[in-house]
Amino acid sequence: MSSEPNAYSSHPPRMRETTMLDKVIANGGVMSIALFFVVCCFFFAVTTDAFLTAPNLLNIIRQSAPLLIVAAAMTFVITTGGIDLSVGSVLALTATLSAAALQAGIPWPLAIILMLALGGVVGLIQGYFIAYEKIPAFIVTLAGLSVIRGFALLITGGYSIPIEPTSPFVTIGRAWVLGIPAPALIAIVVLLAAYVVFNETHFGRYVTGVGANAEATRRAGVNTRRVILWVYILSGTAAAAAGVILSARLGSGSSNAGQGFELDVIAAVVLGGTSLFGGRGSLVGTILGALTVAVLANGLILSHLSPFFTPIVTGFIILVAIWLNFRLFKGGAKGR
Amino acid sequence: MTDTQISRVRMTGISKRYGALQSLDNASLNLMPGEVLGLVGDNGAGKSTISKVLSGAVIPDSGTIEIDGRPVSFTSPAEARAARIEMVYQDLALCDTIDVAGNLFLGREPKRHIAGVPMLDKKLMHERARDMLSNLGIVIPDTWMKVENLSGGQRQSIAIGRAASFDPSVLIMDEPTAALAVAEVEAVLELIRTVSRRGVSVILITHRLQDLFLVCDRIQVMYEGRNVAERRIEDTNIEDVVNLIVGRKFAARSAGHQASHNQAGHTQERGASA
Numbered sequence A: 001m002s003s004e005p006n007a008y009s010s011h012p013p014r015m016r017e018t019t020m021l022d023k024v025i026a027n028g029g030v031m032s033i034a035l036f037f038v039v040c041c042f043f044f045a046v047t048t049d050a051f052l053t054a055p056n057l058l059n060i061i062r063q064s065a066p067l068l069i070v071a072a073a074m075t076f077v078i079t080t081g082g083i084d085l086s087v088g089s090v091l092a093l094t095a096t097l098s099a100a101a102l103q104a105g106i107p108w109p110l111a112i113i114l115m116l117a118l119g120g121v122v123g124l125i126q127g128y129f130i131a132y133e134k135i136p137a138f139i140v141t142l143a144g145l146s147v148i149r150g151f152a153l154l155i156t157g158g159y160s161i162p163i164e165p166t167s168p169f170v171t172i173g174r175a176w177v178l179g180i181p182a183p184a185l186i187a188i189v190v191l192l193a194a195y196v197v198f199n200e201t202h203f204g205r206y207v208t209g210v211g212a213n214a215e216a217t218r219r220a221g222v223n224t225r226r227v228i229l230w231v232y233i234l235s236g237t238a239a240a241a242a243g244v245i246l247s248a249r250l251g252s253g254s255s256n257a258g259q260g261f262e263l264d265v266i267a268a269v270v271l272g273g274t275s276l277f278g279g280r281g282s283l284v285g286t287i288l289g290a291l292t293v294a295v296l297a298n299g300l301i302l303s304h305l306s307p308f309f310t311p312i313v314t315g316f317i318i319l320v321a322i323w324l325n326f327r328l329f330k331g332g333a334k335g336r
Numbered sequence B: 001m002t003d004t005q006i007s008r009v010r011m012t013g014i015s016k017r018y019g020a021l022q023s024l025d026n027a028s029l030n031l032m033p034g035e036v037l038g039l040v041g042d043n044g045a046g047k048s049t050i051s052k053v054l055s056g057a058v059i060p061d062s063g064t065i066e067i068d069g070r071p072v073s074f075t076s077p078a079e080a081r082a083a084r085i086e087m088v089y090q091d092l093a094l095c096d097t098i099d100v101a102g103n104l105f106l107g108r109e110p111k112r113h114i115a116g117v118p119m120l121d122k123k124l125m126h127e128r129a130r131d132m133l134s135n136l137g138i139v140i141p142d143t144w145m146k147v148e149n150l151s152g153g154q155r156q157s158i159a160i161g162r163a164a165s166f167d168p169s170v171l172i173m174d175e176p177t178a179a180l181a182v183a184e185v186e187a188v189l190e191l192i193r194t195v196s197r198r199g200v201s202v203i204l205i206t207h208r209l210q211d212l213f214l215v216c217d218r219i220q221v222m223y224e225g226r227n228v229a230e231r232r233i234e235d236t237n238i239e240d241v242v243n244l245i246v247g248r249k250f251a252a253r254s255a256g257h258q259a260s261h262n263q264a265g266h267t268q269e270r271g272a273s274a
Helices: A020-026 A028-047 A054-079 A087-103 A108-131 A137-156 A168-174 A182-200 A202-219 A224-250 A261-271 A283-302 A309-334 B047-054 B077-082 B100-104 B122-135 B152-164 B182-197 B209-215 B238-246 B249-257 B261-273
Strands: B009-018 B021-031 B036-040 B062-067 B070-072 B085-088 B111-114 B117-120 B170-174 B201-205 B218-223 B226-232
Touching (some): A028 A283, A054 A202, A054 A224, A054 A261, A054 A283, A087 A137, A087 A261, A108 A137, A108 A224, A168 A182, A182 A224, A182 A283, A261 A283, A261 A309, A283 A309, B021 B036, B021 B062, B036 B047, B036 B182, B036 B238, B047 B170, B047 B201, B077 B085, B100 B152, B152 B182, B182 B209
Parallel strands (some): B021 B226, B036 B201, B036 B218, B170 B201
Antiparallel strands (some): B009 B062, B218 B226
16 A cells, blocks of 8 residues: 555646547537538539539629628627528618619719628617627517618518619629639638637627626727627628628629528528537538528429428437537546 | 834724614724734634724724824725725735746736737746745745645735735734644734834734744734733733733733743744744
């Protein structure tokens, strides 16, 4: 029994530097969606001829550009512990108003700036009620969803407003630059910017801080209300950009555009491992989540299956991916 | 103790009433530079309230506060912080999903500019965090670890280290050793000693009376919003302090003068560690 003193001194330290495996487990949300993304791509690549071709892949990004852009902004919103249900309505309003503005003879660059500003103002108003009046984000943006869609319907009387196909405006949705569709290019730029802001700037850090412990972040001298206000301005502006891109691609502005769009966006963000409780967000996860939703929709059509399978499959994947996060990855992280 | 020295903190005649409850009744507090003062009392005795008055979170109804001989009146925690009074909150005020360095620097992250855009200087932040922690003797293997993966004692150390890094002259700690494992309590107490050796005055609020005898120079006992007793640590023992807290002070006062061997042991321990 001479080993008794050694029982205290000789065992290796229990804390160690983070290993690769730790990082994989810690980023479980991203890992599980990456898995689903790869599986989906592999499945459609094998079962269909057309899926794994450059035009089709570019087409997927082109079509999912609005989703990717708004999901990037929504990642900020959800990481603060909030939610923005109004993005689909903002998309519809800006899509119709940009068509109306062009019809009224407003030059297209001005029309775009006006639309982005409108989205920002909508976000500002909602953000004010959430950040400064402390009304739950769900309530404020649920009201926004209804009111803003209502305005879009009121303005158009429910009809679509066409856009002149000769207008340079439509190039935003249709042009190809350096072999890449313009919407895809815009989405890539937005995603890169969002990634840098989220991970490398003070603002991004405070977004995570607000979601993790708002009181602690406030005590650290951060103006947390302004951070919250800004995430809604961001999501409103992003939704407006999505509306502009959508109307430019379709060549018309419809007040019925983007019905249920907010749910697709939230699904993409949550699939990517961002926690609805806040404090935990991943833009890489969001990109993978949005692309998975887009690949599913595209692949199911290419497989000659009914497109109505898309919501069914998407729903199942959300459930299984989140379940995997809780059971496999998070369980590993907490069980140490 | 040199009586000629100016007190770091002198609070006199502090009263605070919350509706029907007289939370503080003509309470006072004196703290010398580099001194560790243990503030004890039952729940509701007013020890948290008086520390909140000092940290600017509670505005007293009456009374005066002097810092280094100058009268001050705080109307917000920010003003108290400007006077270099830091408080480590009981709920730690850490962000679980942010790494160790990020928590230490929350709200004052070092900047670097890339193409004119201000960004987090993570490299500098982690370098400084490592220095900061090793200077205080806090053992954290990796400043990139998220705080949620740390033990209670490590989290407490980060919270204290964060407060200490603001170069405070007074550090108030509310129950820093509550709910910690035995070995972790020792680490946190060692950290308190390290901080006080640097000339920081510490106010330690705790229910763990044995901790008082390991780090404190002096103990102030509060009872129903009033100061009821003050003891140099070498003149008292746990029994005495317990009696003072529960209010049987007359029966116990004589016990304070009997030098029990238990008390001598504590004094020695302190002498060895200081």
